[in-house]
Amino acid sequence: MKAASKNAFAFGSTSFCLVDIETTGLSPQGHEITEIAAIRVDERFGIVSEMSRLVRTTQPVPWHITQLTGISDALLRTKGIELRRALEETWQFVEGTPSFAHNARFDRGFLDAHAERSAMPFRFPLECSIPVFKRLIPGRKGYGLPVLAAALRVN
Template sequence: MIVITLTKVPPSLRGDLTKWYQEVQTGVYVGNVSARIRDLLWERIVRNLSTGEATMVYNAQNEVGYQIKTTRKAYAVVDFDGIPLMMRVNQSSEPVKHGFSNAAKFHRAKMMAHKSIKKHPQKMTTQIASIDLETTGLDVTKDDIISIGAVKRLSNGENDHFYRLVRINHEVPKKITTLTGISSEMLESEGTDLESALNDLSIFIEDATVVGYNLKFDELFLSESFKKVNQPGLSNSMQDLMPKVKKINQFLDNYRLETVLQAYEIKNPTPHHALADAQATLNLAFKLMENGDLKI
């Protein structure tokens, strides 16, 4: 049996622990994993505590049958004749002069820089447009684009929207219709041909920097589709948000767009709809820019 208590830790760390332990009360986790996994998880906890604290109690072959590890600064684990005890560390009665060490100076500079970014978001010097596609499958050599959504932020702060349904020469698979709500009948009655859709998209985007989530997927389909209609592909600068989110948030359960949007408190009422996903992706890009995690 292993018991871990956490206080004032990042939410991502709490979520990560629930993969191996059960949270029986806020900040209290109970589980039973191997010693190797236990030690690896403890290293992970210590590495990602930020300003929080953690204590772990686990089975051990000693007088009391358990051992203690803690990061609490006011306590130290001591061995008293084979019995682990939590000893309060004597605190200095003199006031601590903060900022005298290089580490403290670096931390203060980092915090001030972060505050500065938050207070003064990046100014828009480049137009930004987001793109999302719905396709009949994942194979770029066999499957087709059935809808294109794009959203562009204008200089006045408003958004301009682009959406096209694209006709194809075969039936839309039932699972794709279930996922996206797009049927063969819709494409036939409301869709346009691929060449017109791509030409309209190029005109809409102009020279904007293009952002997307898992953008490489969309780039491959767009590149292949432009070749099919003998049009030059997009030459815009591209920014894929997925690798940036993975670097920033290492403890998300997964990196599907729905999960990431929830983590950043961005609403998307109609997922798997190209225009709605493009709008949510643009909102994610601006959220990352506000946080200082994305520069365009």
């Protein structure tokens, strides 16, 4: 499946998905995904559907990650699912829909590396939302998620 073309997609003209992941660290080679979440948004920016999957890890979640995300080893043991299942369900959710992640290089790197390790035959077609938001909301000092959430009045 091809990734959405940056030139072929305009926010407000069709539905799209926003994807976010949480991990045990910064490297797709040495760290693991702890959560995958996605929302499908209509052309008026209304949430149509959403999904979130906690993922069981093979290594402990570092304390500072638990402090940052609220995701603990105990939570993943009781509510987490197998990585392959989480990836398959995420793929089914986003398939055929233009999909974006804030700093997509990070999310896509983890999703693709873990899909490959799980012998899954697909790559996640995520485009980066930062350039899109720079066009939609020009003139901001930064485009981090807190700044964008405030600009879009999203909690």
